Amino acid sequence: MINIENSAFGVDERGYYGNFGGAWIPEMLYPNVEELRLNYKEIIYKKDFQDEFNQLLEDYVxxxxxxxxxxxxxxxxxxxxxxxxxxxxxxxAHKVNNTIGQILLAKRLGKNKIVAETGAGQHGVATATVCALMGIECIVYMGEVDIERQAPNVARMKMLGAEVVPAKSGSRTLKDATNEAMRHWINNPTDTHYIIGSVVGPHPYPDMVARFQxxxxxxxxxxxxxxxxxxxxxxxxxxxxxxxxxxxxxxxxxxxxxxxxxxxxxxxxxxxxxxxxxxxxxxxxxxxxxxxxxxxxxxxxxxxxxxxxxxxxxxxxxxxxxxxxxxxxxxxxxxxxxxxxxxxxxxxxxxxxxxxxxxxxxxxxxxxxxxxxxxxxxxxxxxxxxxxxxxxxxxxx
Missing domain, CATH: 3.40.50.1100 (Rossmann fold)
Incomplete structure (x- = not known):
């Protein structure tokens, strides 16, 4: 994972890509997001992190x-x-590149529980996989519609020891699963890390996920x-x-x-x-x-x-x-x-x-x-x- 800074298309110090980005969050999430923002780059570019991350990518992924x-x-x-x-x-799928990185980061931040959202189920499987690997509790929110159309991945997540929680509001798909995962994080801010599966969410998630990928x-x-x-x-x-x-x-x-x-x-x-x-x-x-x-x-x-x-x-x-x-x-x-x-x-x-x-x-x-x-x-x-x-x-x- 090469550290590239000062890209014309990278994130700025405020967490923006041009006119887009930032951290638009409720006050209760501010300590969690700020903890990530202040520490993520320092942690992920340390030699011990890079060595463990790259070894797992090679031998496990x-x-x-x-x-x-x-x-x-x-x-x-x-x-x-x-x-x-x-x-x-x-x-x-590619999702495991990011979940490997985020589980290693979560451990270094002292988090012992993981919450995630998933749509197609690939991110949910990748999150459940690394939680099983590290022996960490895992809860995955997934829309009811997606649970039905992605049944093989639901079975994988459960076999890996994750709790799969259906999102029953709205369209009952990825947007709604993300809503539920964020609510869970708001209610469990001290011991839980939220592994977001894509380059979305508050800064630093879009940049952090992009770096792992x-x-x-x-x-x-x-x-x-x-x-x-x-x-x-x-x-x-x-x-x-x-x-x-x-x-x-x-x-x-x-x-x-x-x-x-x-x-x-x-x-x-x-x-x-x-x-x-x-x-x-x-x-x-x-x-x-x-x-x-x-x-x-x-x-x-x-x-x-x-x-x-x-x-x-x-x-x-x-x-x-x-x-x-x-x-x-x-x-x-x-x-x-x-x-x-x-x-x-x-x-x-x-x-x-x-x-x-x-x-x-x-x-x-x-x-x-x-x-x-x-x-x-x-x-x-x-x-x-x-x-x-x-x-x-x-x-x-």
């Missing part, structure tokens, strides 16, 4: 993950497509150099809900304008319908879950319920880093419908023998829009594996 040249997909698209295989991480782009640079003789691709592509896999994929390319940054959002039934989660197309600035960012909301500021066939992208906002990338035009954002994502996921299965998570399928679906040249290189974050989504794939078929 299985890093570095492969950078795979997808020959048949490349032939179909007439460009050079590499897949960063985060689906091969232990637990099945930055191992993805750090590896991409080294692997691409070895395979092609150049460490920078022409495009880096990732799906964005809250945006943790995207933040990690983009991190070491943010200040290199020669690398085009591409984000795929979940359009659901389409941005012209009331069933969508494409925040940059439908949102406007507002405060959600502790930070100012773009969010889907009514004229009077009420959150609009999002829709996506993908549980991990079913969120009415994006992280402040991504909102800044959008506002500054540093990143191109594409809205990918449910149908487009499902077709892209099934195409990868048939062309490359890899079944992606539906979240990742949104990133794959964006490739047709790039019009990348024959001599150009595109790296796609394959952020998770499709085991958890087989029922949804089968239902779609």
């Amino acid at each position: 299985g890093r570095p993950t492969p950078l795979y040249f997808a020959a048949r997909l490349s032939e179909r698209l007439q460009t050079n497509v590499y897949l960063k295989r985060e689906d091969l991480c232990h637990t099945g 930055s191992v993805i782009s750090e590896e991409i640079k080294a692997q691409l150099l070895q395979k092609t003789g150049r460490e920078n691709p022409d495009y880096v592509v990732a799906c964005v809900g809250g945006g943790s896999n995207a933040a990690g994929t983009y991190f070491h390319f943010l200040d290199n304008e020669d690398v085009k940054i591409v984000a795929a959002e979940a359009a659901g039934f389409g941005v012209d319908t009331d069933k969508s989660a494409a925040t940059t197309f439908l949102g406007k600035p507002g405060v959600l879950h502790g930070s100012k960012s773009l969010m889907m909301q009514t004229a009077d500021g009420q959150v609009i319920e999002p829709h996506s066939i993908s549980a991990g992208l079913d969120y009415p906002g994006i992280g402040p880093m991504h909102a800044h990338l959008w506002e500054s035009s540093r990143a191109q954002f594409y809205a990918v419908t449910d149908d487009e994502a499902m077709r892209a996921g099934m195409e990868l299965a048939k062309l490359e023998g890899i079944i992606p998570a539906i979240e990742s399928s949104h990133a794959l679906a964006a490739l047709d829009n790039l019009k990348a040249g024959k001599d150009e290189t595109v790296v796609v974050s394959l952020s998770g594996r499709g085991d958890k989504d087989l029922a949804t794939y089968m239902k779609y078929l």
